[in-house]
Amino acid sequence: MSKLTVENLSKQYGEVTALEEVSFEIEDEFVVLLGESGAGKSTLLRCVNGLTEPTEGSISLDGEEISGSQTAVGMIFQQHNLVDGVSAYLNALTGSLSRVSMLRSMLQWQATEDKVRALESLETVGLLEESHQKVSQMSGGQQQRVGIARALVQDPRCLLADEPVASLDPSSAETVMTYLRKAAKEHDVTALVSLHQVNVAAHFGDRFIGLRDGQKLFDVERGELTPELIDDLYGSVETVSLAEQASTPENGSREEVVGDIEQVIEA
Structure with missing residues:
Protein backbone atom coordinates (compact mmCIF):
# COMPACT_ATOMS: atom_id res chain seq x y z
CA MET A 1 0.00 0.00 0.00
CA VAL A 22 -2.89 21.85 4.31
CA SER A 23 -0.93 18.84 5.57
CA PHE A 24 -1.76 15.14 6.05
CA GLU A 25 -0.56 11.61 5.33
CA ILE A 26 -2.65 8.71 4.01
CA GLU A 27 -1.64 5.06 3.94
CA ASP A 28 -3.84 1.96 3.70
CA GLU A 29 -7.03 3.98 4.26
CA PHE A 30 -10.24 5.04 2.54
CA VAL A 31 -10.26 8.76 3.33
CA VAL A 32 -13.16 11.14 2.68
CA LEU A 33 -12.78 14.88 2.09
CA LEU A 34 -15.71 16.85 3.48
CA GLY A 35 -16.60 20.51 3.03
CA GLU A 36 -18.92 22.96 1.34
CA SER A 37 -18.62 23.88 -2.33
CA GLY A 38 -15.61 26.17 -2.66
CA ALA A 39 -13.90 24.75 0.42
CA GLY A 40 -10.92 23.59 -1.65
CA LYS A 41 -11.71 19.89 -2.10
CA SER A 42 -11.44 19.82 -5.90
CA THR A 43 -8.35 22.03 -5.89
CA LEU A 44 -6.69 19.66 -3.43
CA LEU A 45 -7.48 16.63 -5.59
CA ARG A 46 -6.25 18.38 -8.73
CA CYS A 47 -2.98 19.20 -6.98
CA VAL A 48 -2.57 15.59 -5.85
CA ASN A 49 -3.31 14.41 -9.39
CA GLY A 50 -0.71 16.76 -10.84
CA LEU A 51 -3.31 18.68 -12.87
CA THR A 52 -2.79 21.87 -10.84
CA GLU A 53 0.56 23.16 -9.61
CA PRO A 54 0.60 24.22 -5.95
CA THR A 55 1.72 27.71 -5.05
CA GLU A 56 3.59 26.38 -2.03
CA GLY A 57 4.14 23.05 -0.31
CA SER A 58 4.79 19.56 -1.63
CA GLY A 74 -5.89 7.44 -10.87
CA MET A 75 -8.76 9.93 -11.04
CA ILE A 76 -12.52 9.36 -11.05
CA PHE A 77 -14.53 12.40 -12.13
CA GLN A 78 -18.04 13.51 -11.26
CA GLN A 79 -19.08 13.74 -14.93
CA HIS A 80 -17.65 10.31 -15.88
CA ASN A 81 -15.76 11.65 -18.96
CA LEU A 82 -16.48 8.49 -20.95
CA VAL A 83 -16.69 7.94 -24.73
CA ASP A 84 -20.43 7.44 -25.31
CA GLY A 85 -20.26 5.65 -28.65
CA VAL A 86 -18.18 2.69 -27.51
CA SER A 87 -18.48 -0.15 -25.05
CA GLY A 95 -6.95 3.51 -18.75
CA SER A 96 -3.90 1.95 -20.44
CA LEU A 97 -3.30 4.93 -22.77
CA SER A 98 -0.25 6.04 -20.81
CA ARG A 99 1.44 2.76 -21.79
CA VAL A 100 0.65 2.66 -25.52
CA SER A 101 0.97 5.00 -28.49
CA MET A 102 -2.04 6.79 -29.95
CA LEU A 103 -1.83 4.67 -33.13
CA ARG A 104 -1.78 1.39 -31.21
CA SER A 105 -4.68 2.63 -29.11
CA MET A 106 -6.78 3.56 -32.18
CA LEU A 107 -6.12 0.10 -33.64
CA GLN A 108 -6.81 -1.57 -30.28
CA TRP A 109 -3.32 -3.05 -30.22
CA GLN A 110 -3.02 -2.91 -26.45
CA ALA A 111 -1.08 -5.63 -24.69
CA THR A 112 -2.98 -8.75 -23.65
CA GLU A 113 -2.15 -7.84 -20.05
CA ASP A 114 -4.03 -4.55 -20.39
CA LYS A 115 -7.03 -6.25 -22.01
CA VAL A 116 -7.18 -8.76 -19.18
CA ARG A 117 -6.85 -5.96 -16.64
CA ALA A 118 -9.78 -4.13 -18.26
CA LEU A 119 -12.01 -7.19 -17.94
CA GLU A 120 -10.85 -7.85 -14.38
CA SER A 121 -11.56 -4.23 -13.45
CA LEU A 122 -15.06 -4.43 -14.90
CA GLU A 123 -15.57 -7.59 -12.88
CA THR A 124 -14.44 -5.73 -9.74
CA VAL A 125 -17.22 -3.16 -10.25
CA GLY A 126 -19.84 -5.77 -11.15
CA LEU A 127 -20.07 -5.02 -14.87
CA LEU A 128 -18.27 -7.91 -16.55
CA GLU A 129 -21.49 -9.19 -18.16
CA GLU A 130 -22.18 -5.68 -19.52
CA SER A 131 -18.63 -5.20 -20.83
CA HIS A 132 -19.74 -4.98 -24.49
CA GLN A 133 -22.68 -2.67 -23.81
CA LYS A 134 -22.31 0.94 -25.02
CA VAL A 135 -21.94 3.30 -22.09
CA SER A 136 -24.55 5.61 -23.64
CA GLN A 137 -27.11 2.88 -22.89
CA MET A 138 -26.05 2.59 -19.24
CA SER A 139 -27.41 4.34 -16.17
CA GLY A 140 -25.45 7.09 -14.47
CA GLY A 141 -24.41 4.73 -11.71
CA GLN A 142 -23.18 2.11 -14.18
CA GLN A 143 -21.24 4.77 -16.10
CA GLN A 144 -19.51 5.87 -12.92
CA ARG A 145 -18.56 2.25 -12.22
CA VAL A 146 -17.00 2.09 -15.70
CA GLY A 147 -15.04 5.19 -14.68
CA ILE A 148 -13.76 3.32 -11.63
CA ALA A 149 -12.74 0.38 -13.83
CA ARG A 150 -10.90 2.72 -16.21
CA ALA A 151 -8.94 4.19 -13.30
CA LEU A 152 -8.00 0.69 -12.11
CA VAL A 153 -6.68 -0.25 -15.57
CA GLN A 154 -4.24 2.64 -15.17
CA ASP A 155 -2.74 0.51 -12.37
CA PRO A 156 -2.46 3.42 -9.91
CA ARG A 157 -0.97 3.43 -6.43
CA CYS A 158 -3.38 6.13 -5.28
CA LEU A 159 -7.04 6.54 -6.29
CA LEU A 160 -8.82 9.91 -6.23
CA ALA A 161 -12.52 10.59 -6.73
CA ASP A 162 -14.04 14.07 -7.02
CA GLU A 163 -17.71 14.01 -5.93
CA PRO A 164 -18.25 10.64 -7.68
CA VAL A 165 -21.90 10.29 -6.59
CA ALA A 166 -23.05 13.93 -6.58
CA SER A 167 -25.42 13.46 -9.54
CA LEU A 168 -26.78 10.05 -8.52
CA ASP A 169 -29.91 9.01 -6.64
CA PRO A 170 -29.31 7.60 -3.13
CA SER A 171 -29.56 3.95 -4.20
CA SER A 172 -27.13 4.35 -7.10
CA ALA A 173 -24.81 6.41 -4.90
CA GLU A 174 -24.62 3.62 -2.34
CA THR A 175 -23.88 1.06 -5.06
CA VAL A 176 -21.11 3.16 -6.60
CA MET A 177 -19.51 3.86 -3.21
CA GLN A 197 -23.30 13.81 1.39
CA VAL A 198 -22.52 13.47 5.09
CA ASN A 199 -24.51 10.27 5.60
CA VAL A 200 -22.79 8.55 2.67
CA ALA A 201 -19.38 9.74 3.85
CA ALA A 202 -19.98 8.54 7.41
CA HIS A 203 -21.03 5.10 6.18
CA PHE A 204 -18.06 4.44 3.88
CA GLY A 205 -15.12 6.43 5.21
CA ASP A 206 -12.31 5.13 7.42
CA ARG A 207 -11.05 8.65 8.08
CA PHE A 208 -12.37 12.16 7.45
CA ILE A 209 -10.61 15.40 6.54
CA GLY A 210 -12.74 18.53 6.79
CA LEU A 211 -11.87 21.59 4.69
CA ARG A 212 -13.33 25.05 5.23
CA ASP A 213 -12.21 28.13 3.32
CA ARG A 222 -14.21 7.00 11.95
CA GLY A 223 -15.09 6.86 15.64
CA GLU A 224 -14.10 10.51 16.14
CA LEU A 225 -16.46 12.09 13.59
CA THR A 226 -19.12 13.76 15.72
CA PRO A 227 -22.24 15.81 14.93
CA GLU A 228 -20.45 18.76 16.55
CA LEU A 229 -17.63 18.56 14.02
CA ILE A 230 -20.15 18.39 11.19
CA ASP A 231 -21.91 21.46 12.60
CA ASP A 232 -18.59 23.32 12.76
CA LEU A 233 -17.83 22.36 9.16
CA TYR A 234 -21.18 23.09 7.54
CA GLY A 235 -23.21 24.96 10.12
CA SER A 236 -26.49 23.67 11.52
CA VAL A 237 -28.51 25.05 8.58
CA GLU A 238 -26.33 23.23 6.04
CA THR A 239 -26.49 19.99 8.02
CA VAL A 240 -30.28 20.11 8.00
CA SER A 241 -30.23 20.92 4.27
CA LEU A 242 -28.08 17.86 3.55
CA ALA A 243 -30.45 15.69 5.51
CA GLU A 244 -33.42 17.09 3.62
CA GLN A 245 -31.69 16.41 0.30
CA ALA A 246 -31.09 12.83 1.38
CA SER A 247 -34.72 12.35 2.37
CA THR A 248 -36.72 10.40 -0.20
CA PRO A 249 -39.69 8.03 0.00
CA GLU A 250 -37.15 5.19 -0.12
CA ASN A 251 -34.83 6.67 2.54
CA GLY A 252 -37.41 7.97 5.01
CA SER A 253 -38.07 11.32 6.66
CA ARG A 254 -35.50 13.99 7.49
CA GLU A 255 -35.58 12.92 11.16
CA GLU A 256 -34.88 9.31 10.17
CA VAL A 257 -31.96 10.38 7.96
CA VAL A 258 -30.46 12.50 10.77
CA GLY A 259 -30.82 9.51 13.11
CA ASP A 260 -29.14 7.28 10.57
CA ILE A 261 -26.19 9.71 10.28
CA GLU A 262 -25.79 9.75 14.06
CA GLN A 263 -25.94 5.94 14.27
CA VAL A 264 -23.26 5.56 11.61
CA ILE A 265 -21.04 8.18 13.27
CA GLU A 266 -21.40 6.44 16.65
CA ALA A 267 -20.77 2.94 15.24
Missing part, protein backbone atom coordinates in the same frame (compact mmCIF):
# COMPACT_ATOMS: atom_id res chain seq x y z
CA SER A 2 1.35 3.42 -0.95
CA LYS A 3 1.74 6.44 1.29
CA LEU A 4 0.47 9.84 0.12
CA THR A 5 2.09 12.79 1.89
CA VAL A 6 0.81 16.36 1.59
CA GLU A 7 2.91 19.01 3.33
CA ASN A 8 1.97 22.66 3.83
CA LEU A 9 0.02 22.73 0.57
CA SER A 10 -1.19 26.16 -0.53
CA LYS A 11 -2.78 27.32 -3.77
CA GLN A 12 -3.48 30.89 -4.83
CA TYR A 13 -5.56 32.02 -7.79
CA GLY A 14 -4.66 35.67 -7.99
CA GLU A 15 -5.86 37.17 -4.71
CA VAL A 16 -8.04 34.17 -3.92
CA THR A 17 -6.67 31.54 -1.52
CA ALA A 18 -8.04 28.13 -2.50
CA LEU A 19 -5.83 26.13 -0.10
CA GLU A 20 -3.77 27.31 2.86
CA GLU A 21 -1.04 25.18 4.46
CA ILE A 59 2.96 16.33 -2.49
CA SER A 60 4.71 12.98 -2.66
CA LEU A 61 3.75 9.36 -3.18
CA ASP A 62 6.06 6.87 -1.48
CA GLY A 63 8.63 9.64 -1.11
CA GLU A 64 8.57 10.60 -4.80
CA GLU A 65 7.28 14.07 -5.61
CA ILE A 66 4.17 14.09 -7.80
CA SER A 67 4.39 15.89 -11.14
CA GLY A 68 1.98 16.69 -13.95
CA SER A 69 3.25 13.74 -15.99
CA GLN A 70 2.71 11.14 -13.28
CA THR A 71 0.56 8.06 -13.87
CA ALA A 72 0.63 6.60 -10.36
CA VAL A 73 -2.53 8.48 -9.38
CA ALA A 88 -17.77 -0.29 -21.34
CA TYR A 89 -14.80 -2.56 -22.13
CA LEU A 90 -13.21 -0.10 -24.57
CA ASN A 91 -13.77 2.76 -22.13
CA ALA A 92 -12.10 0.79 -19.37
CA LEU A 93 -9.25 -0.07 -21.71
CA THR A 94 -8.48 3.64 -22.21
CA THR A 178 -19.66 0.15 -2.34
CA TYR A 179 -17.80 -0.77 -5.52
CA LEU A 180 -15.36 2.14 -5.13
CA ARG A 181 -14.41 0.99 -1.65
CA LYS A 182 -14.19 -2.62 -2.87
CA ALA A 183 -11.91 -1.55 -5.73
CA ALA A 184 -9.56 0.28 -3.37
CA LYS A 185 -9.37 -2.66 -0.98
CA GLU A 186 -8.96 -5.42 -3.57
CA HIS A 187 -6.34 -3.51 -5.55
CA ASP A 188 -4.45 -2.29 -2.45
CA VAL A 189 -4.85 1.33 -3.46
CA THR A 190 -4.82 4.31 -1.10
CA ALA A 191 -8.05 6.27 -1.72
CA LEU A 192 -8.98 9.95 -1.25
CA VAL A 193 -12.62 10.75 -2.09
CA SER A 194 -14.43 14.09 -1.86
CA LEU A 195 -18.11 13.99 -0.92
CA HIS A 196 -20.78 16.43 0.20
CA GLY A 214 -9.15 26.26 2.09
CA GLN A 215 -7.95 25.27 5.55
CA LYS A 216 -7.98 21.90 7.27
CA LEU A 217 -10.58 22.11 10.02
CA PHE A 218 -10.23 18.52 11.26
CA ASP A 219 -8.62 15.16 10.49
CA VAL A 220 -10.32 12.37 12.43
CA GLU A 221 -10.81 8.62 12.43
